[in-house]
Amino acid sequence: MKMVRTKVSETGERLLRDIPVLKALREHDRTGIDEVLRIADACAEFNRRHAEPRALEIDERVERDPDYFDWDTARAACKYRLFSLVVPTLLGGLAGKYMLTAGALAFDELCTACAGIGNMIAATALGASPMLTPGGMPHWDTVLHEIVEEERKSNPVLMAYAITEPSAGTDVEEPHFLSTARLGMEAKKIKGGYLLNGRKCFISGGKEAKYLTVCAATDRTRPLETWTTFLVHRDMEGFSVPRVERKLGQRACHAAEVLFENVFVPESNVMGYEGDGMSTGILTIMAASRGPVGAVGTGIARGTCRHFTAWARERRNGKRPIDEPRIQMFIADMMATIQESRGLVINHSLAGDAVFGALLMNPMMKAIFLLPREVRISRPYQAFLQTRYGKSMAARLLRMLVSEEDMTRLLGLGCLAKFTCADNAMALTSRALEIMGMDDSEERRWVEKNYRDVKVTQIYEGTNQLNRLTFFNIDIGGSLRVELPHPR
Numbered sequence: 001m002k003m004v005r006t007k008v009s010e011t012g013e014r015l016l017r018d019i020p021v022l023k024a025l026r027e028h029d030r031t032g033i034d035e036v037l038r039i040a041d042a043c044a045e046f047n048r049r050h051a052e053p054r055a056l057e058i059d060e061r062v063e064r065d066p067d068y069f070d071w072d073t074a075r076a077a078c079k080y081r082l083f084s085l086v087v088p089t090l091l092g093g094l095a096g097k098y099m100l101t102a103g104a105l106a107f108d109e110l111c112t113a114c115a116g117i118g119n120m121i122a123a124t125a126l127g128a129s130p131m132l133t134p135g136g137m138p139h140w141d142t143v144l145h146e147i148v149e150e151e152r153k154s155n156p157v158l159m160a161y162a163i164t165e166p167s168a169g170t171d172v173e174e175p176h177f178l179s180t181a182r183l184g185m186e187a188k189k190i191k192g193g194y195l196l197n198g199r200k201c202f203i204s205g206g207k208e209a210k211y212l213t214v215c216a217a218t219d220r221t222r223p224l225e226t227w228t229t230f231l232v233h234r235d236m237e238g239f240s241v242p243r244v245e246r247k248l249g250q251r252a253c254h255a256a257e258v259l260f261e262n263v264f265v266p267e268s269n270v271m272g273y274e275g276d277g278m279s280t281g282i283l284t285i286m287a288a289s290r291g292p293v294g295a296v297g298t299g300i301a302r303g304t305c306r307h308f309t310a311w312a313r314e315r316r317n318g319k320r321p322i323d324e325p326r327i328q329m330f331i332a333d334m335m336a337t338i339q340e341s342r343g344l345v346i347n348h349s350l351a352g353d354a355v356f357g358a359l360l361m362n363p364m365m366k367a368i369f370l371l372p373r374e375v376r377i378s379r380p381y382q383a384f385l386q387t388r389y390g391k392s393m394a395a396r397l398l399r400m401l402v403s404e405e406d407m408t409r410l411l412g413l414g415c416l417a418k419f420t421c422a423d424n425a426m427a428l429t430s431r432a433l434e435i436m437g438m439d440d441s442e443e444r445r446w447v448e449k450n451y452r453d454v455k456v457t458q459i460y461e462g463t464n465q466l467n468r469l470t471f472f473n474i475d476i477g478g479s480l481r482v483e484l485p486h487p488r
């Protein structure tokens with residue numbers, strides 16, 4: 001039989017060369033891996049046409065005017081379908097069999113140009129993630145569908161994920177700490193829904209998000225048992241964004257404080273069961289998203305390496321730094337660090353594809369989407385998904401297709417990738433900047449921006465200290481395990 005050879009772009013060729021496991025996988029599944037390469041190539045083109053020409057300018061503009069948000073860049077990202085990265089292919093999005101690998105390589109590529117722009121896109125992916133668990137299924141045909149449809153019209157529908165509170169940051173990222181956290185926010189049960197009161201802070205993309213997935217305790221004296229995920233629309237009465245932070249780096253994406261004053265959220269906007277917000281909520285989301293944060297660090301490191309090498313090739317006082325052995329050794333060290341980071345990210349993302357990709361591509365899941373959309377958005381079907389029976393079916397489906405062991409292992413791999421890649425990128429960028437000194441070249445400006453951009457990768461999605469502890473508790477201590485929801 002004659003094999004049809006599809007043409008691979010320059011970005012794709014580079015990825016196949018740099019990540020041999022992709023090449024090996026492509027021998028078995030050309031269509032699947034070519035789609036991963038196509039997505040990475042779209043990110044590279046977005047960088048060339050939009051991010052690279054604008055990144056330094058946007059960074060400076062936000063420093064002068066912290067409220068500024070570059071909607072033009074967000075609109076441009078629509079053409080490359082970057083807001084559909086986590087929307088299942090079943091709904092016309094890009095998330096298929098290799099959704100985590102494609103996502104990781106996309107964020108790696110995007111962050112070689114600008115981690116702020118990368119984070120603006122990642123914030124939507126993170127905000128949409130709670131909807132990807134079966135507990136979020138009632139919102140697939142509404143919110144996720146809207147993201148895809150509006151993206152086609154170059155109208156970005158942005159999302160954010162809000163868990164951090166002024167009095168609880170690390171505490172809300174780990175079950176042991178949540179049980180003793182002093183929370184300010186509460187969701188009080190009332191007839192037909194919940195009243196949300198309180199504040200969330202440092203929310204990436206929180207100012208521009210149309211929808212936010214928000215975690216809150218329904219009883220602040222029992223936070224772990226009552227931690228719940230809600231879907232909030234920015235137009236709900238009582239919701240506001242009082243301010244954004246003045247940021248050191250990743251300025252193209254705001255970190256906002258969001259305020260809830262008697263915001264009524266209907267019962268239908270609870271993701272899964274009340275009280276399941278930690279294990280099926282945050283831990284499951286973090287199991288998927290900490291590896292991609294490692295990819296953000298890796299992208300920044302690759303960007304720094306590229307700019308440093310270009311700088312080193314320039315002649316200064318008759319000499320080129322790249323001709324000096326100490327510079328050659330430093331570049332070799334950077335390449336080694338990048339390889340190590342990428343290896344950890346790919347390990348995590350392939351393990352994640354075996355969990356989330358398999359879940360989305362499962363025939364049972366596909367069968368649901370054989371139902372015409374009119375049926376799926378009909379009142380009776382939507383109402384069924386919200387019933388006890390509907391929720392219990394979703395929980396059963398998850399338990400049938402995914403094991404708690406795999407989810408726990410995935411969280412451990414994500415933590416490992418997250419803290420290693422962030423620390424690697426921080427150390428590498430810091431050293432590059434030291435060597436470049438006070439040079440006033442454009443290349444040094446990029447590396448200086450990367451130095452500011454990289455710091456937060458050690459902080460968000462759980463600080464690196466917390467990620468080390470979580471990894472230890474999973475892999476060595478054996479005291480942390482991700483629990484999937486129990487059908488009720």
Ligand SMILES: Cc1cc2nc3c(=O)[nH]c(=O)nc-3n(C[C@H](O)[C@H](O)[C@H](O)COP(=O)(O)OP(=O)(O)OC[C@H]3O[C@@H](n4cnc5c(N)ncnc54)[C@H](O)[C@@H]3O)c2cc1C
Pocket residue numbers: 123160161162163164168169170171173177201202203204205247255456459460461462463464465466
């Ligand atoms: C730019 C930016 C964007 C962000 N985006 C989001 C977002 O989109 N959504 C969201 O919900 N949150 C977001 N965050 C919040 C982020 O996740 C928190 O800042 C982080 O979890 C740390 O919480 P904290 O700042 O309250 O620090 P703290 O929890 O007060 O920690 C302070 C220090 O103490 C250490 N520490 C705390 N407890 C322990 C412990 N038990 N053992 C060992 N060390 C400990 C920490 O590692 C840290 O070094 C963002 C933060 C920033 C800066």
